[in-house]
Amino acid sequence: MFTSDGIYIFTADRPESYAIPLEASGGSQFFDELIRRGLFDASVAAQALSSDHGLFCRPPLEEPK
Numbered sequence: 001m002f003t004s005d006g007i008y009i010f011t012a013d014r015p016e017s018y019a020i021p022l023e024a025s026g027g028s029q030f031f032d033e034l035i036r037r038g039l040f041d042a043s044v045a046a047q048a049l050s051s052d053h054g055l056f057c058r059p060p061l062e063e064p065k
Contacts, residue, residue, distance in 0.1 A: 004021045004022065004023045005021070005022040005023070006019055006020060006021045006022060007019075007020045007022065007027075007030070007031060007034075008020075031045070039058065040058045041058055044056050044057075044058060044060075
């Protein structure tokens, strides 16, 4: 409940992700820019922002078979 929201960015540059806390300076602007550029779906972002927990991915995770 009182933990910071974060974004994990995975790139081809390295095997580890980049962890970006949304409460950091510029964090929300960074997230807005991901949405504006179409790198994160706006409807999924709305779900994530209105949820109190969860994992929201772009592209979406495949459902288990």
